[in-house]
Amino acid sequence: MNSRYAGCLFCALAMLGVGSTVVVSKAIAAGLPPFSATALRFAIAFPLFVLIMRWRGVRWPRLDRRDTLLVIAQAGAGSVGYTVLLISGMRLASAADAGVIAGTLPAVSAGVAMLALGERPAPALLGAIVLATAGVLVCTVPGGELAAPHAGGSLTGNALVFAAVVCEALFILLNRKLRTPVAPLPLSALMCGIGLAVALVPACFETPWRAPVDAHALRGVLYYALVPTVLGFLLWYAGAARISGAEAGLTTALVPVSAVAFAALVLREPVGVAQLAGVACVLGAVLLATFGRRRRPRGTT
Template sequence: MNSRYVGYLFCGLAMIGVGSTVVVSKAIAAGLPPFSATALRFAIAFPVFIVVMRVRRVRWPRLSRRDAWLAIAQAGAGSVGYTVFLISGMKLASAADAGVIAGTLPAVSAAVAMLALGERPAPALIGAIALATTGVLACTIHFDQLSSSRGAGAFTGNALVFAAVVCEALFILLNRKLSRPVDALPLSALMSGIGLAVAIVPACFERPWTLPFDANALLGVVYYALVPTVAGFVLWYAGAARVSGAEAGLMTALVPVSAVALAALVLHEPVTSSQLAGVACVLAAVWLATFGRRLRAPSTAG
């Protein structure tokens, strides 16, 4: 098989795994508190990353004091913050809505970079942010339901999921601020280790050992740790090495598609026309954010 197509396949499988986290978080939220689930996720993933590093003979990165603090902030936002907000949100939000919101990450990352770094966006990137915003609004804002407790709860759940996306965008931004780039494998191991250290203390206050045993929640955490976290890392970077950055970025469009499809197939959630419209807007936003620069006409001398 052509190496390029293998790259598409690996990146696509990784993003389908990311989309599945929205669905599996529904089961986790029903049986475990968010910090406890987060700590358990990294307690499982961290040793696996250590083994992979030893097999591949990869060493730990040497970080300056400034980069060490940035790494801790990265783990707090992108590892712990993302997981805690996502699981908390899935107690209230539908998996299909959450999947659409999760798919806005490329546009949200661009917006965070604009606000935090003062970057001047291309017109296509502004369009991508607008489309992503429209997609979120299409599937989450239902004025006829906000007066009811159920509708208000769903709105709160969607807001928590969006907070998770913002945390992941902050992770990307903080990674760009490192004085020296860190390879993906040791960075993933580092984020898992720090994430475990950050989440374990608040997890103890949740006293998960006093809760009834929930096999589905525990299996969900094991799946989250091994498939999207570890296997997703391996697949994504193996695929990204075979395709261009823009082509790999476009594969993130599979996140909302897989999340909505899995919500319907696994959780039997009805997929509404507004959710489909939201998916369409988010897919268009991902395409613009990925290929928008190529659409700009070259300037001519004159």
Template sequence: MNSRYVGYLCCALAMVGVGSTVVVSKSIAAGLPPFSATALRFAIAFPLFVLVMRWRGVRWPRLDRRDAVLVIAQAAAGSVGYTVLLISGMRLASAGDAGVIAGTLPAVSAVVAILALGERPSSALIGAIVLATAGVLACTVSPSDIAAPHAAGSVTGNALVFAAIVCEALFILLNRKLRKPVAPLPLSALMCGIGFAVSIVPACFERPWSMPLDAGALSGVLYYALVPTVAGFVLWYEGAARISGAEAGLITALVPVSALALAALLVRESVSAAQLTGVACVLGAVMLATFAQTLGTRNAA
């Protein structure tokens, strides 16, 4: 098979896995507190990453004090913050709405870069931000949701999911601030190890051992740790090495599509017109953001 097609397939499978985290977080939220689920996820994934590092002969990076602080902040925001907020939001939000919001990551990352780094946005990037915002609003403030008795809870859940995406955008920004870039494999292992250390103390305060055993939540955490976390990492970087950055960026559009499809198939949620509108806006935002990134790369060259 052509190497580029293998790259497309690997990246696509990785993004479908990311989309599935929204759906599986719904079952996790029903049976486990957020910090306990987060700590368990990293407790499973971390030793697997260490084994992969040993198998590939990859060493731990040597970080100065500044980079070490940034890596810890990355783990707190992108690993713990993202997972805790996503699971908390899924107690209230629908999986379909959350999937649409998760797809806004490229546009949210651009906004964070503009605000934190003072980057000047191109017209295409501004269009992407507008479309992504429209997609979120289509799900969050649609007339059908406002009329529903659970509207306040749904809006709160959507806000928590969006906060999770902001945490992931901060992760991306902080990674760009490292003086010495860290290779993907040891960085993923560090994120899991530090994420476990950060989440284990608040998890103890949740006293998960005093709660009834929920097989669905535990199997959800196991899936989250093995498929989107470990396998997703391997698939994404294996695929990204075979295709261009612009092509990889476009493939992230599969996140909201897969999340919405899986919500309909697995959770039996009905797909509303507002959600379809939101997905269309988010897909347009991903394409515009990718175009802006490609244009910026060409201008820099």
């Protein structure tokens, strides 16, 4: 297989895994408290990342105090914050709506960088932010004939999912602030290890051992840890090494599409015109954010 095609395929499969987390989180939310599920996810993934590091001969990075604090903040936001908020949101939101919201990450990341770093984005990035906002609003604002009849849909649930996306955008921002660049593999291992440590204490307050065992939720956590987390990492970076950053960025468009498709096929959720319109807006935002990033003015970080 052509190396470029293989790279696109690997990145696409990784993004399909990300899209599936919305549906899986729905099953997890029904049977496990959010911090307990998060801690269990990292307890499964962390030793696997350590084994992969040893197999590839990758050493742990040496970080100064500032970078260590930034990495801890990254794990708190992008690992624990994202997972806990997504699972909490999926208790209330429909998977179709959440899939559209999750797909806004490229545009939200550009917006966070603009607000936090004072960056002056290209017009394409501003357009991406506007389109992503429109995609979220068309799914979130209640009422009207466009909406699908989601019994479980909730403005609060959608807000929690969006907060999870903001946490992931903060992860990206904090990673750009590191003085010592950390390779993807040890960074993923650090995120899982620190995330496990951060999630364990609040998980204990949830007393999950007193709740009845939910096999569906446990299988969901196992899938989350093995497929989107570990296998997704391997696929994404194997693919990204073979294609350009713009091509890899375009594959993120599969997140909202796959999430809505999984919601319809696996959960049998009705998908209305509002969700389809939201997906269209988010796809446009991904395109603009991807190509707008390539035209980012000099002098920005």
